[in-house]
Amino acid sequence: MSFLKNILKKREPRVVMIGLDGVPQTLLKKLMDKGICPNIKKLVKSSRLYQMDASLPEISSVSWASFMTGTNPARHGIFGFTELKPNSYSISFPNYLSLKEKTIWDRIGEKDKKSSILNLPGTYPAREHKGILISGFVAIDLKKSVYPQSLYEKLKSMDYRIDVDTTRAKDKDFFYKDLFETLEKRKKVFSELWDEQCDLFVAVITDTDRLQHFEFDAIVDENAERYESAMRFYQKVDEAVGEILDKTNDKDFVMMMSDHGFTQIEEEVYLNRILVQNGFLKWEEDPPSEFGKMAKETIAFAMDPSRIYIHRKGKYPKGSVEEKDVPKIKEDLKNLFASLERNGKKVIKSFFFKEDIYEGDYLDLAPDIVLLSNYGFDLKGNPKAKEPFDKTHFSGMHTRDDAFLITDKEFSKKPHIEDVSKIILEKFNG
Amino acid sequence: MNKGFVLWFTGLSGSGKSTLSKLVEERLLERGVKVEVLDGDEVRTNLSKGLGFSKEDRDTNIRRIGYVAKLLSRNGVCAITAAISPYREIRDEVRKSVEERAAFVEVYCECSIEKLTERDVKGLYKKALAGEIKNFTGVSDPYEPPLNPEVVCKTGEESVETSLNKIIKTLEMMKLIPVDPSADYTEEEEEEVAKRLKDLGYLG
Numbered sequence: 001m002s003f004l005k006n007i008l009k010k011r012e013p014r015v016v017m018i019g020l021d022g023v024p025q026t027l028l029k030k031l032m033d034k035g036i037c038p039n040i041k042k043l044v045k046s047s048r049l050y051q052m053d054a055s056l057p058e059i060s061s062v063s064w065a066s067f068m069t070g071t072n073p074a075r076h077g078i079f080g081f082t083e084l085k086p087n088s089y090s091i092s093f094p095n096y097l098s099l100k101e102k103t104i105w106d107r108i109g110e111k112d113k114k115s116s117i118l119n120l121p122g123t124y125p126a127r128e129h130k131g132i133l134i135s136g137f138v139a140i141d142l143k144k145s146v147y148p149q150s151l152y153e154k155l156k157s158m159d160y161r162i163d164v165d166t167t168r169a170k171d172k173d174f175f176y177k178d179l180f181e182t183l184e185k186r187k188k189v190f191s192e193l194w195d196e197q198c199d200l201f202v203a204v205i206t207d208t209d210r211l212q213h214f215e216f217d218a219i220v221d222e223n224a225e226r227y228e229s230a231m232r233f234y235q236k237v238d239e240a241v242g243e244i245l246d247k248t249n250d251k252d253f254v255m256m257m258s259d260h261g262f263t264q265i266e267e268e269v270y271l272n273r274i275l276v277q278n279g280f281l282k283w284e285e286d287p288p289s290e291f292g293k294m295a296k297e298t299i300a301f302a303m304d305p306s307r308i309y310i311h312r313k314g315k316y317p318k319g320s321v322e323e324k325d326v327p328k329i330k331e332d333l334k335n336l337f338a339s340l341e342r343n344g345k346k347v348i349k350s351f352f353f354k355e356d357i358y359e360g361d362y363l364d365l366a367p368d369i370v371l372l373s374n375y376g377f378d379l380k381g382n383p384k385a386k387e388p389f390d391k392t393h394f395s396g397m398h399t400r401d402d403a404f405l406i407t408d409k410e411f412s413k414k415p416h417i418e419d420v421s422k423i424i425l426e427k428f429n430g
Numbered sequence: 431m432n433k434g435f436v437l438w439f440t441g442l443s444g445s446g447k448s449t450l451s452k453l454v455e456e457r458l459l460e461r462g463v464k465v466e467v468l469d470g471d472e473v474r475t476n477l478s479k480g481l482g483f484s485k486e487d488r489d490t491n492i493r494r495i496g497y498v499a500k501l502l503s504r505n506g507v508c509a510i511t512a513a514i515s516p517y518r519e520i521r522d523e524v525r526k527s528v529e530e531r532a533a534f535v536e537v538y539c540e541c542s543i544e545k546l547t548e549r550d551v552k553g554l555y556k557k558a559l560a561g562e563i564k565n566f567t568g569v570s571d572p573y574e575p576p577l578n579p580e581v582v583c584k585t586g587e588e589s590v591e592t593s594l595n596k597i598i599k600t601l602e603m604m605k606l607i608p609v610d611p612s613a614d615y616t617e618e619e620e621e622e623v624a625k626r627l628k629d630l631g632y633l634g
Contacts, residue, residue, distance in 0.1 A: 059632070081627050081632050081633070082627070082632070082633060091624075091633075093615060093620060093623045093624075093627075095615065097609065098609060100603070100605075101603070102603060128592065128595060137626075138623045138626050138627065140615075140619050140622045140623060140626075141619065163626070166626070166629035166630060167625070167629055169629065210630075213630055213631070268631075304632045304633060305632065361605065378631075380631065382633070392631075394631050
């Protein structure tokens with residue numbers, strides 16, 4: 001019988017990528033050392049664990065788009081969760097269909113290779129490719145989150161949850177219960193869909209990111225009230241990973257990664273308020289109800305999390321900045337942010353002009369400047385904030401330099417998230 | 431946006447060139463792209479009237495279609511051509527000439543002779559195989575498939591919708607046509623997305 005079972009189970013080797021959204025390399029190491037993540041530790045032993053750089057800005061929509069296309073934002077066209085519509089101040093939300101580059105699975109699909117892409121952020125609404133797909137964050141409607149449609153009934157019958165209910169994150173008992181249940185259902189679906197024939201299997205656990213946004217304090221502080229709960233959750237994450245790893249064999253090529261790191265928030269920093277206080281931004285009514293209340297005197301404004309746009313004439317309805325004045329404005333902004341301090345600490349670590357970090361056909365759509373803060377200062381683009389600094393219920397903030405990558409590939413320098421697709425594609429070309 | 435270009439279908443008779451070209455035309459018109467379809471069968475009743483099916487006449491026919499497509503494309507029109515265009519050399523000659531000023535996108539409608547004979551919509555394959563039609567491409571005349579087409583539609587295996595989406599996606603990726611405006615969220619979805627983003631602190 002087992003002989004027959006083995007014959008039936010025989011399959012082509014797979015490339016397997018397990019993603020843990022927002023898990024820092026430094027945290028993963030600690031969790032492994034503490035014995036919380038034995039399955040991941042076992043994988044690391046037979047492979048290599050790297051600290052990896054995420055995209056700029058270091059948020060899921062941009063980072064995962066860089067992973068799936070192997071390109072920078074000026075090529076894949078995703079610079080944030082939000083954009084302003086052309087020649088307008090109204091907000092639009094870029095999605096999977098706005099992606100301007102082919103994904104890894106589009107490419108290998110052309111060679112008749114099948115991919116199962118499960119809960120990867122930035123893949124909503126689902127579209128056709130050779131294989132199956134369940135959209136990740138910001139997926140809304142389950143029916144539009146699956147390809148092919150036949151998956152819908154299956155997921156429904158398994159009571160699959162796209163995401164935890166973050167509207168109730170302040171109710172900690174509910175939040176943890178929701179996290180555990182959502183992860184359990186996700187694990188079951190990943191396990192079930194492993195049996196679908198594929199050559200590339202990508203499965204992402206996003207619940208880690210949710211935990212960290214609201215409960216990072218509980219993860220890093222052993223004396224925290226919910227430290228045990230947070231650790232128990234990570235044990236479950238490791239079990240879910242282990243369940244996939246148990247299904248792999250020696251011929252499979254297994255990797256893991258995250259899309260950015262996390263650290264504790266000391267304070268949130270409201271960039272638009274800082275721009276107002278320094279004469280770069282003026283609202284017609286203050287605080288404004290929306291970006292449309294920007295006055296024509298505005299020189300620059302910010303969008304989440306760390307993007308600065310110059311209010312150019314011709315680009316925005318009330319834009320008044322002439323092209324000839326842009327170089328001076330860029331220098332002025334650089335000086336402003338370079339000197340920004342809070343309680344004796346520098347807020348901004350690095351300041352990037354778009355030309356220095358992006359290249360591609362969509363450079364015109366890129367923010368003029370992207371900021372990177374020092375750990376602890378969580379940059380925000382909220383136009384409505386009345387104060388430049390604040391501390392709300394959020395506990396964790398993203399970091400750029402502390403994502404992780406587990407692969408047996410050797411890197412001579414620190415890997416970047418845009419490098420990952422090459423490793424996968426090499427496996428299919430080689 | 432709205433640069434002119436040539437979308438050149440090639441493939442055996444009955445492989446889906448005309449069907450796909452009409453569907454692509456509809457999709458492009460919806461997106462505000464100027465389109466003109468030069469269908470092989472139609473062209474032979476006017477632009478190339480009187481030409482036969484010898485290699486020389488076939489080449490002349492394709493060169494004429496290529497010439498008109500080129501003129502259209504350099505004036506901001508998407509020229510879709512749907513002719514068998516069996517010879518690689520002539521297709522590549524047209525490509526070279528078009529690419530001086532505009533993009534050339536070759537779409538290969540790949541379908542096996544067995545499948546085409548089985549379908550035989552126009553009843554032509556039966557006749558050709560019985561020797562009733564001479565110089566029939568794929569049966570008694572050669573067909574040289576493209577070596578590096580921008581799109582391959584496996585029309586014998588995949589659905590028309592799949593082939594159509596492949597072409598549209600490629601044109602989007604090549605930035606030759608605007609992205610589908612309906613790719614945007616519905617109003618309700620937008621509200622929900624905004625709410626989710628706010629929950630995570632991404633939207634004020």
